[in-house]
Amino acid sequence: HGLTTALPTALDRGEFFIEYQPLVHLGDGSVRGAEALVRWLHPQHGVLSPDRFIPLAEHTGLIVPLGRWVLEQSVRQAREWRDRHGGEALGPLRINVNLSPCQLTHPGLVQDTVDILERTGVAPEALCLEVTESALIGADDDLLKPLRRLAEMGVDIALDDFGTGYSNLANLRRLPVSVLKLDRSFTQSMQQFPADPVDLKIVEGIVSLAHSLDLAVTVEGVETGAQAEQLRILGCDTAQGWYYARPGPPDRLHELALVDA
Numbered sequence: 001h002g003l004t005t006a007l008p009t010a011l012d013r014g015e016f017f018i019e020y021q022p023l024v025h026l027g028d029g030s031v032r033g034a035e036a037l038v039r040w041l042h043p044q045h046g047v048l049s050p051d052r053f054i055p056l057a058e059h060t061g062l063i064v065p066l067g068r069w070v071l072e073q074s075v076r077q078a079r080e081w082r083d084r085h086g087g088e089a090l091g092p093l094r095i096n097v098n099l100s101p102c103q104l105t106h107p108g109l110v111q112d113t114v115d116i117l118e119r120t121g122v123a124p125e126a127l128c129l130e131v132t133e134s135a136l137i138g139a140d141d142d143l144l145k146p147l148r149r150l151a152e153m154g155v156d157i158a159l160d161d162f163g164t165g166y167s168n169l170a171n172l173r174r175l176p177v178s179v180l181k182l183d184r185s186f187t188q189s190m191q192q193f194p195a196d197p198v199d200l201k202i203v204e205g206i207v208s209l210a211h212s213l214d215l216a217v218t219v220e221g222v223e224t225g226a227q228a229e230q231l232r233i234l235g236c237d238t239a240q241g242w243y244y245a246r247p248g249p250p251d252r253l254h255e256l257a258l259v260d261a
């Protein structure tokens with residue numbers, strides 16, 4: 001239908017834009033970075049969420065140039081946040097960017113990332129690439145090789161939506177990941193305080209396994225202070241969700257980070 005025919009030219013027409021959602025340290029509430037979330041400002045349909053067009057972009061191959069554009073814009077934005085605040089006071093704000101499975105198999109991924117980091121002067125340590133758990137299920141060495149190269153350079157790799165796929169916990173050891181992003185469904189089960197004891201045990205187990213493997217744990221979809229507190233007590237490191245802020249324009253993140261600096 002209409003979206004399919006409009007998508008190929010949308011990038012050239014400058015119809016995509018990026019919103020940023022802060023990543024907050026659960027211990028002290030400080031803003032540590034943001035996740036970049038792409039949107040399409042469609043001339044007829046208005047703002048479309050990625051669920052509406054990312055599958056299409058994957059299907060048509062546009063995801064490769066689109067993903068590269070998102071990466072470049074986001075890393076540039078991270079550089080701008082740093083410059084605008086004289087570098088230090090904001091701390092090193094980190095930028096998280098989602099990668100789709102098609103980008104993982106694209107041969108240009110490592111070189112494109114290196115080029116973008118060099119062009120912008122952003123340290124690899126300030127970048128985190130998010131890959132879904134399901135994209136890495138049964139991943140062979142060929143698929144993991146580019147991620148390993150990036151990880152060796154200092155780029156963080158996060159396992160997104162963790163706990164929704166066929167979480168093979170033993171498999172974690174072989175993946176070049178340094179962050180687990182616990183799926184929103186776990187956060188939702190922390191609605192009551194105290195939360196369901198079985199859910200608490202599961203999250204506790206995941207956190208302790210993650211930490212024993214030197215992985216940081218980020219929780220998604222935090223909507224209430226009670227959830228944040230529960231997840232902090234369980235040892236989660238960083239959080240993201242509407243309780244802190246909805247995804248928004250880059251200046252908004254800058255303001256949020258300044259407030260608690």
Ligand code: G
Pocket residue numbers: 036037038049050051054067070098099100247
């Ligand atoms: O805000 P939300 O509706 O933004 O995002 C919905 C989904 O779209 C999330 O699963 C998110 O990971 C995915 N997403 C957002 N931006 C990107 C992107 O730039 N690339 C890819 N591959 N996925 C994205």
Ligand code: G
Pocket residue numbers: 021037098160161184220221222223240241242243247
């Ligand atoms: O990459 P990922 O699948 O995690 O994408 C994050 C998605 O979750 C985006 O669609 C974003 O808008 C959404 N989101 C972020 N914070 C919250 C929240 O607190 N509650 C809910 N329900 N969704 C959220």
Ligand code: MN
Pocket residue numbers: 035098130160
């Ligand atoms: Mn994500």
Ligand code: NA
Pocket residue numbers: 160161162181183184220
């Ligand atoms: Na997620």
